[in-house]
Amino acid sequence: MAALESQKLSSTEETEVQQWITTSERLKSSPSDTSILDKLNSHLTSRTTLLGTKPSKADVAIYESLAPTVKSWTPEQRTGEHGHPHILRHLDFVQNSGVFGLNVGDADKIKVDPEEILYVKPPTDAKAEKERLKKEKAAAAAAAAGGATTTLVDRTKAAAETVKEAAVEAKDKAAAAVGAATDKPKKEKKEKAPKPQKAPAAPKTLSPNQIEIRVGHILKAIKHPEADSLFVSTIAVGDPAGYEDTTEYEGQVCRTICSGLNGVVPLEEMQNRRVVIVANLKPVKMRGIKSSGMVLCASPRLKEGEVDDHKGPFELLAPPPDAKVGERLTFQGYDGEPEGILNPKKKIWETLSPGFSTTENLEVVFDGRMVKEAGKEEVGKLISASGGVCTVQSLKNAPVR
Numbered sequence: 001m002a003a004l005e006s007q008k009l010s011s012t013e014e015t016e017v018q019q020w021i022t023t024s025e026r027l028k029s030s031p032s033d034t035s036i037l038d039k040l041n042s043h044l045t046s047r048t049t050l051l052g053t054k055p056s057k058a059d060v061a062i063y064e065s066l067a068p069t070v071k072s073w074t075p076e077q078r079t080g081e082h083g084h085p086h087i088l089r090h091l092d093f094v095q096n097s098g099v100f101g102l103n104v105g106d107a108d109k110i111k112v113d114p115e116e117i118l119y120v121k122p123p124t125d126a127k128a129e130k131e132r133l134k135k136e137k138a139a140a141a142a143a144a145a146g147g148a149t150t151t152l153v154d155r156t157k158a159a160a161e162t163v164k165e166a167a168v169e170a171k172d173k174a175a176a177a178v179g180a181a182t183d184k185p186k187k188e189k190k191e192k193a194p195k196p197q198k199a200p201a202a203p204k205t206l207s208p209n210q211i212e213i214r215v216g217h218i219l220k221a222i223k224h225p226e227a228d229s230l231f232v233s234t235i236a237v238g239d240p241a242g243y244e245d246t247t248e249y250e251g252q253v254c255r256t257i258c259s260g261l262n263g264v265v266p267l268e269e270m271q272n273r274r275v276v277i278v279a280n281l282k283p284v285k286m287r288g289i290k291s292s293g294m295v296l297c298a299s300p301r302l303k304e305g306e307v308d309d310h311k312g313p314f315e316l317l318a319p320p321p322d323a324k325v326g327e328r329l330t331f332q333g334y335d336g337e338p339e340g341i342l343n344p345k346k347k348i349w350e351t352l353s354p355g356f357s358t359t360e361n362l363e364v365v366f367d368g369r370m371v372k373e374a375g376k377e378e379v380g381k382l383i384s385a386s387g388g389v390c391t392v393q394s395l396k397n398a399p400v401r
Helices: 002-006 011-029 034-046 057-070 075-079 085-096 126-145 147-181 348-355
Strands: 213-223 231-236 247-249 252-259 273-278 284-286 289-291 328-331 356-358 364-367 379-383
Touching: 002 057, 011 034, 011 057, 034 085, 057 085, 075 085, 213 252, 231 247, 252 289, 348 356, 348 364
Parallel strands: none
Antiparallel strands: 213 231, 213 273, 213 328, 231 252, 247 252, 284 289, 328 379, 356 364, 364 379
16 A cells, blocks of 8 residues: 555546545445446446556545445346446456555455356447437437428429429430431441450469467456357457557456367466467457457367367467567568458468468477468478477377467
């Protein structure tokens, strides 16, 4: 707490801290006031602390006011459709982070189950919302115009009828002129010489480095509330603040990435670990949750005639120990820069991914012999800037996907 007292805040931040302390006093006397709770939950939707990312004594004040009540909240009050999940997340952060100096014992902490998510709010369709507001505005303007609108419509209809009649008359005259012209003998058309056939275009050479592969750090992973086979992971991949399709979690810019690993990789292995991800796939919705990337794994190679039953085993790729979170990984011996966002119509990922595999030495490589579009039959290791190689734990000569 001493560290919070000594930190420097701007005058604006000091004012905001005092306002939240006042709110905490109101919550002490009315901890179930839904109007205050709704505003607080909304404020924390995109913030780690009340000031955004900077901790303050206001966070402690809110925790001390609400913790006794939140301990007894029902699952619906916590993460239901009308619950306050962002308040719960904030209080859990305050009670577990050493920066606030609370030293709350385990017996006194709010018990939080990260897998208990009763409701996930669907993302807003910005385009549909804009159209809805536009229609509401037009309807309001029409209602305000009253009788004048009716008169305007009547005049418009009359003008339209006049134009229609004039068009019909012009059409009749044109038809008569065409009829007269058809009485004249037609000239025979000359046959055109066939155009020479163009030679087929040479196949475009692709590079595995067009696929942007980065080091990621899973901060948390939960089971997808609507799909038994999916995990939903919050992963830091080095994106800048404000980057599209990112959120802030524990002070870091993160992506949400869904992966079909539930049932083949234990959930505990998906917590607080470094992974290798594809960062430039087009985001897609997976059962209502937008996924902005892919976690790469190795799995046994199928034998001829064998059906992929997705039972594994699966092993997560391990980045080089010296590689930093967000660092780009490249295939040795291949040129090329990553595309911005891979165009699904060009099928670059689908074309190149059959060359992704592991070796007898458990190293991750791209094998150009498997992809003719790569232009050369070279095996290149997936490496960091310093030359460290990505690996797997035990699966040899296994495809990576």
